């Protein structure tokens with residue numbers, strides 16, 4: 001589904017991602033872990049198409065298409081969704097309104113009829129229930145005055161409505177209490193399917209207790225230094241990231 | 255993924271066509287002869303000619319105001335033609351008498367003049383350059399005593415009313431442009447709602463500038479007698495031209511005891527091109543007098559067009575308990591400049607006013623809110639609420655606010671809120687990530703910003719306004 005080859009990314013002339021390779025197949029859940037500042041969010045933003053992140057080398061193929069050729073909204077319409085680490089507030093625009101416009105824009109791209117107001121309302125109500133969100137969050141302006149937890153839940157709620165093929169979650173777990181964490185994990189698990197893939201960025205193993213990944217990758221200083229199964233997450237939890245760097249250094253010196 | 259600005263700039267003003275018809279245009283230049291010509295073309299009574307000449311003589315002593323936050327080269331008032339009219343007979347017309355080209359023009363503008371084809375419940379006065387070409391649903395309105403006609407027809411058919419109220423709100427010598435208008439006004443609408451009548455339809459006037467090198471000087475007069483209600487809407491467009499054209503209108507509203515006038519404007523004059531060439535100078539005086547107790551005047555404007563807008567729809571709250579409202583969206587894109595706002599003059603007791611202004615600046619646009627709230631010494635219990643929000647799109651535009659407050663009565667309650675926001679790249683990106691184009695994201699955000707004003711518009715026009723705003727914003731993100 002997704003293949004990243006030798007990706008190099010700079011921001012403000014500073015190289016952040018320094019030759020990253022990653023393959024994600026449909027149905028898989030990949031977790032990317034790594035210390036602060038290692039480039040996790042940068043990777044997510046590049047996949048979503050943020051213009052300020054400049055790809056200087058490498059390629060990204062999504063479902064056979066050159067992703068770097070596509071505008072951010074085209075990527076969204078092709079089925080890429082990113083849950084933002086810091087969801088932005090949009091005063092004056094009702095949450096429900098943005099989401100309906102977004103869904104209908106994606107449907108249009110795919111040659112589908114727009115969803116009628118009532119149909120959308122029904123869908124939204126159902127998903128709100130799953131996420132345990134208060135009804136008024138739909139009518140309120142996008143993320144405006146939402147608590148940290150409400151913002152994160154809102155991201156997952158949007159994901160449930162838009163039903164992407166590839167969902168990238170950027171530290172959706174940060175700042176959540178354990179109950180909210182469970183709700184978020186349930187929201188993700190409910191969408192797991194053989195046609196859908198997830199890239200879950202986190203730096204705690206905690207979330208992975210609830211969303212069990214197929215693969216865990218360790219991102220340090222713009223490179224994936226180690227990949228493994230879910231047990232790698234436990235090891236990172238116990239030992240931190242230092243040993244991975246140490247191992248990598250040795251491997252280079254050999 | 256960057257948007258082709260030039261392409262957008264070319265397609266964005268879709269009303270920029272010209273209608274080629276046989277017309278009568280007065281020679282360029284302004285003098286007493288010009289005024290006599292206009293007056294005789296319109297077969298006006300002597301008193302009106304004198305009224306015009308008096309205004310003209312006063313105008314000669316006045317100077318163009320230059321205090322507004324706009325800049326433009328001097329206007330050569332001798333290089334304008336003050337009268338342009340399609341060749342039609344004077345007086346009320348039926349649909350068959352209208353030049354088919356003019357009918358087509360209005361159809362293209364989305365305003366079919368055929369009553370069967372019209373929006374149900376909206377009567378239209380269609381003003382083409384200097385004359386009203388038709389007023390629809392006149393007979394139906396007459397059944398309940400509502401007079402809706404061109405001001406030229408009103409001068410002939412209802413001279414007493416016109417004589418009584420013309421200049422009642424905006425005196426001839428009020429300001430430079432109002433004096434000019436009083437001297438040379440050509441057409442406009444006249445509305446009279448008798449006592450106790452709730453006007454059964456929306457009334458609207460559609461102003462179209464077509465001829466080249468002409469000015470449009472329309473005059474609108476709306477009188478709402480005791481206990482009556484009327485909702486009126488004006489719309490405007492003009493062809494695309496490299497030269498600037500002057501539009502200097504005067505609108506006067508009079509609300510008697512317990513009467514309500516809702517006046518909405520969707521102003522979409524040609525704004526000029528991306529370099530700031532061409533476009534309409536929209537220098538307009540709009541004012542209402544709430545003369546009766548508990549009378550109510552509400553202005554709603556959506557200003558997206560014109561190269562320069564200079565406009566302050568105002569309310570003079572004389573009657574005790576009278577209410578004035580001003581809801582405004584002003585958008586400036588490309589090189590457009592707008593200096594707009596309102597004056598709320600509280601004279602009567604327990605008068606209240608509400609001002610909600612939303613200024614949006616994009617491209618190199620300059621947007622100024624200028625408002626005066628004045629509480630007179632006898633206006634005990636007066637209240638004003640002002641909310642004044644600016645939104646910036648990009649970093650080459652400007653937003654400015656000049657709120658003036660004069661309070662001479664200590665019981666006044668004043669509330670003022672203001673904000674300035676900028677559409678952030680992060681907000682646009684967030685919407686794009688959800689599947690919307692950058693342009694749709696901007697219009698979503700801007701429409702959200704304007705919601706409080708749009709909800710004051712009659713329903714069909716609120717939708718129109720949203721669309722118009724989206725079109726006017728094209729090319730604002732790159």
Ligand SMILES: Nc1ncnc2c1ncn2[C@@H]1O[C@H](COP(=O)(O)OP(=O)(O)O)[C@@H](O)[C@H]1O
Pocket residue numbers: 011012016034035036037038039040041042043
């Ligand atoms: N907009 C930006 N401008 C400058 N530097 C940035 C920007 N965004 C991220 N960086 C830098 O890029 C590096 C990686 O950041 P990020 O991808 O956010 O890391 P992570 O998500 O792994 O914590 C950091 O050193 C950070 O300071």
Ligand SMILES: [Mg+2]
Pocket residue numbers: 040041042085170171
């Ligand atoms: Mg991060």
